Structure formats: structure tokens, C-alpha cells
Amino acid sequence: MTDLLSVRNLKVRYGEIEVLHGIDLYIPENEIVALVGANGAGKSTLLAAVCGLVPCAAGHIDYAGREVTDWRPERRSRCGIALTPEGRRVFTNLTVGENLLLGGAVHLRDGLRERQDELLGLFPILRRRFSEKAGNLSGGEQQMLAIARSLMSKPKLLLLDEPSLGLSPQMIDTVFDLIASLKQQGLTILLVEQNVALALEIAASATVLVNGSVAVTGPANELASSALVRQAYLGA
């Protein structure tokens, strides 16, 4: 199986401080890979580097057979990389519909309406609140909107940053069912998740970041039973 995304020896600096020290990460096509680690380990920075929001100090990022290391975020998005950012970051002053529109505005010239209908079918709650300001939605609804907005562009690679944060257990189930069904539809997913047990359940493989380096990487079921991971993240 080929890798849709491969990150090789990636280093990222914020000013003088190096926060990622040579990361290697490979994401096979149509798989879910979980990225776990403590707060400040560099998970969100890694996602930001993959979609081009922070520059790489060294290393390479290849996506769909092309080196994208120096591409701007807009161009990466147009080629099928989408990020659902931590904290949702929907445009609160815009309506649900306007948020969705912007998600696919540059990717789909004609199929916008169809794509929107498709996603509203997937997220019925958004259809009901279509004309409302996104700021009036509950946290869970905003999370749905944030995911739907990233899916509008029909991406190939979806980067999900903490999709369960702040959601009720019921809503978390809904979101994770959705993630599983997105994989069924052929999407490749990189999932950053606080809830490590849940992430390892759904992912094929996982990478653990510690202080900006890869501590361990391997099949999810092996990690779930490894002493290191159990001790550090599963509270067992």
C-alpha cells in the first residue's frame, strides 16, 4: 500500500526554539492514523506543518507523490489536504450555510449545492440550523460544522485535531461513528485525540509524540496493549 502522506525528518522552529526534532510519519492511503501525546508534545504543530501554516526548518513533506514542503496552505488545500482545527474555529459571525460555502468555494465550481446537500444529509442538525449564525450553535454542533466545512472540498486527506474535546459522551460516539464511515468512503485520516483509548480503537496505527520527537510508532492494537502507552495514557 502506498503512503498518501509521508513526513521525513521534519523540524519546526518557533523563533530560536526547536519544537519538532526530526519527525517521521507515514500515512497509508485510506487508513486512519492516530497521533497521541501529552499537551505540548507537538501534535498540533505537526498538523500545522502538514497543512502549511508553519514553515519547516528542515525535512520533507510528500503528499500524493509530490513534495509539498514549500507550498502555501491555500495550494495544499486545493490539492486535497483539509484540517479540522482544534477548538473548531468556525466563523461565528457567519451563518452555517456561509461556513459551508467557504469550505468548498474554490474547489467545486458547479457541484457546490450537491455537495452541500450531501453533507447536510450526513449532519441533519446543520440542515435545521442552516441560516443561523454559527456562533449560536452548541459546542457539539460547531464541531459537526467544522468537520462538514473541511469535507466540503472533497479532501483526500483529513487532519482532525481533537474532535472530541468538550463534547458530551453521546456526541463523541456520533463523531467517532462518522470518522469510521468517512474511512469507509475512502478518506485518509490523521487523528489527534486526547482520548487515547478511543483513538487506538478506531485507528489502524498510531504514533506517540513525546517532547517533539516520535517516541514509538506501530499498529494501534499493539500500542494499546504496550506497557508504556497503558501507563502513560490509558491510566492502567
Next chain:
Amino acid sequence: MQLIVNALGLGGVYALLALGLAVVFSIIGLINFAHGELMTVAGYALLAMLMAGAPFSVAVVGAVVVAILAALIMERVAFRPMRGASVTSLLLTSFAVSKLLEVLFQNGVSARPQPVAMPDWMTGVYSVAGLSIGSGLAISLGTCLIALVALQWFLRRTVAGIAMRAAAEDFEVLRLLGISANRVIATAFALSGLLAGLGSLLWIAQRASVDPLMGFTPVLKALIATVVGGLGSLPGAVVGGVVLGATEVTLQALLPEWLAPYRDAFVLCGVILILLFRPEGLLPAKRVRRNA
């Protein structure tokens, strides 16, 4: 009644200029002091075209187009290289651009005001429902209204407009959705150029002359209007502009003669009072995080 009409006339012009400042500020955090020079550019373009014998309507459209182009060039040459710089650096850059253009006009054309011949129909006074309305004032009111409605339509109904509203809230996420930062910023500048051009024409219509410093006072007032309204908030800019214009006109009319020279001092005291109680302005902008 008469007072209200006059107040709206001045307030409308301030509102247009304040909107131009707010559109740019809301997206890249730049307070563009060279906005006044866009007005000046439009004014001299109008003058040049009239002197070259162009019909008035052509010269008016031409002046606005020149202001838009000037704003786009300003962005490309001066502000794009400074993208992501601190607020202070951006501010200083805009001061530099402003002074540069000012000196160019002073030395290249003339430091003295140049008369602009306005057609007769623009200087007439009409009586409508017991109010005497100068046609300049009527045009001014009409233009402001149309501009505001058109801007509202643009921001609500077009993808570019919706993207601009989104950019004011969270530019980074907008880029993640594939929407080009350069294009959104250029659109913002073009819009501010358009508004400065319109504002300039209305300003000239009431004075019938252009000079190298003509943009300074109105843009300073517009800046105060944006601060009063809430820096970076578009509705705030409109409200701030109208409030400021209305206050000036009202004070002008009501203050006894010996106090009239202190009108601006009274206005600014009012501004301080508003900011004491509402430091964020009357209609503050909502901003999540910004990083262009």
C-alpha cells in the same frame, strides 16, 4: 430636520472613509494612514481629467478607478512585503507611504489648492418639503446610501464578500479552506480605494478645490470614527462616522459664537467619554485570532 439632513451629509462621508479604514484593519491589522492620500490621488485624477477636457461623468468614474488602482499598487508595493509584521511596523510603513505621496504632490504639482470646476447642477439648492437641500448634499446622501447598500450586498451575497467577513474573524482558517490570502487582501484594498475615491469626490464637491493635504483632516476624523465605533468593526465604522458627523454639525449649529472655535475640542471630549465607558467602541469587532 434641516440639522438632521446636514448631519447625515457629513456623517455619511465620514462613514465611507471610516469603512475603508475598517475593511483593511479588520483583515490585516493595518491602520492605513495613507488612506487620505488615496483621496488626494482621486482628487488630482479628477482635476487632471477635467483639465484634459474629459466630460464630468467620465472624470468622476476615472477618479474612482484611479483611487482603486492606487490602493492596489500601495498594497502590492508597500504593504505586501510587510505582511505579518507588527502593528507598529505596519503603522510606520503607512506613515511613510502617506508622507511620500504628500511630498510628491507638493513638489510635483503645487502646494497651493487647485480649483476644481463643479458643474452648475451640483451647486444648486433645492427646496424639498420645507427643507433646503443643496444638490451637493443630496448627491452626498444618495451616494453614501447606495454605497452602504451595495457594500452590504457584496459582503452578504458574494463569495468574495463572505470570505472577507470570515477573514476578519480568522484568516488562518480561511487559508486552510484554500482561499487565497493575497486575493482577499487585494480585494480589501480595492474596496478601501473605492470608498476613498467616493469619499474624496463628495469632499471635493463641497469645497471645489484640491490640495496635497486635502485627505488629512477627513481621514483623521474617519480614524476617530472607527475607534469610536469599534476598531475593525464595519457596522461600528458606519455608526462612528454618522455619530461623529452629526455631533460636529449639531455643535456647529448650537454652540454660541464665542465657543464655536472650540467645536473639535468638544467633539473629542465626547469621544473620550464614549471610550471611557465603552473602551472597545460602540459596536466592537468580534475577533477570534488573527495571523496572516
